Amino acid sequence: MIELKAEQPEDRWEVEALYDLCFAPGREALSSYRLREGVPPVSGLxxxxxDADGILAGAIRFWPVQxxxxxxxxxxxxxxxxxxxxxxxxxxxxxxxxSLAKAAETGWSRVLLVGDAPYYARFGFSALVGVAMPPPTNPDRVLGLDLVPGGWAGISGAVQRWRGVHTPS
Known part of the structure; x- marks a missing residue:
């Protein structure tokens, strides 16, 4: 049996070790990591x-951006x-x-990611037109999901590092 629960501060190093295991060396050189620097992940999401023995089996993180x-x-x-x-x-x-259900419940309107469209389409993600991640991100891999109807309507421009308080919208 697997239990999902909110990441706690004491989970940080174990989660980082999992990411090191699962992703290529140099993962922190990606442009998405520049958006995360100095910004804590969204608590609760x-x-x-x-697993039943308390061993880490998976992890997901969300970060606020503008x-x-x-x-x-x-x-x-x-x-x-x-x-x-x-x-x-x-x-x-x-x-x-x-976690997407929790994001919607807590008032967030939109989610984006950089990933493979065929995989993330099953969760409702599709290509975002007019939303640009920092280079060298492939624009075809910038995907978005409306958590509320029209969540991405009229939104365009560069994705920037969060500078505010974690306030959903």
Whole structure:
């Protein structure tokens, strides 16, 4: 049995070790990491999955970002990772679905990520036109999801590092 729960400060190093295991060396050189520097993940939305023995099986994090000159708030999903011993069990999907539901419940309107459209389409993500992640991000991999109808309507511009208080919108 796997239990999903909010990531706690004491989970940080274990989660980082999981990300190191699951992702290529140099992952922190990606442009999305520049948006995360000095900004804590959104409390309650970033989650860990632990097995019956308390061993970390997966993790997902969300970060607040701002879009365009109007500095519209959005959530940046990622990274999400599942330990190799639990891959193929649907745990990644469970982490994504559960945390997106929590994001909607807490008042967030929109989520973006950088990823593979065929995988994330099953969760409702699609290409965002007019929303630009910092280079060298491939614009075809910038995907968004409305958590409320029209959540991305009229939103465009550069994705920027969060400078405010974690206030959903």
């Amino acid at each position: 970033s989650q860990v999955a632990r 879009i365009g000159t109007g500095q519209m708030p959005a959530l940046l999903l990622g990274p999400v990772a599942v330990h190799p011993t639990h891959q193929g069990e649907g745990l990644g999907g469970a982490l994504i679905r559960d």
